[in-house]
Amino acid sequence: MYAVFCCRKNKNRSVDPPCLDPLDFGIGEEPDPESLLRRGRVGMFVSKEHAEGALRTTGKRLSGQAFTKDFEFLILECVDRSR
Numbered sequence: 324m325y326a327v328f329c330c331r332k333n334k335n336r337s338v339d340p341p342c343l344d345p346l347d348f349g350i351g352e353e354p355d356p357e358s359l360l361r362r363g364r365v366g367m368f369v370s371k372e373h374a375e376g377a378l379r380t381t382g383k384r385l386s387g388q389a390f391t392k393d394f395e396f397l398i399l400e401c402v403d404r405s406r
Contacts (some may be wrong), residue, residue, distance in 0.1 A: 324367045324401045325374040327359055329394040343397065347375075358384050368399060374398045 328343040347366030349356030359366065361379040368374040378396055385391050 324369065324403065325371050325398055326365045326367055326401050327374050328397045328399060329361065329379050329390075330397065332393060332395055346396075348379075355384075360390070365401075369396060371400070 329346060330343050332370075337380065344361045345363075346359040347362045347364050348359060349362065354360075354364060357379055358370035358381070368377065373399060382391060382396075382402045
């Protein structure tokens, strides 16, 4: 499983550690349901390719907006430890 996170671009990274925020698509009445945005939960993808595709699609939809300019985006592998 994979998840997409964003981290605010920061020139003072040596002083201010990065903070990763999880991204997910909208559910119900949330705005812009087809875009990955900070929604307070982690959206999981079955493969890295699916996560990359979702991030590309979101990048195209939000091209030029502050969100895409102010943040860096990372795809991280997630491991199920519930067993």
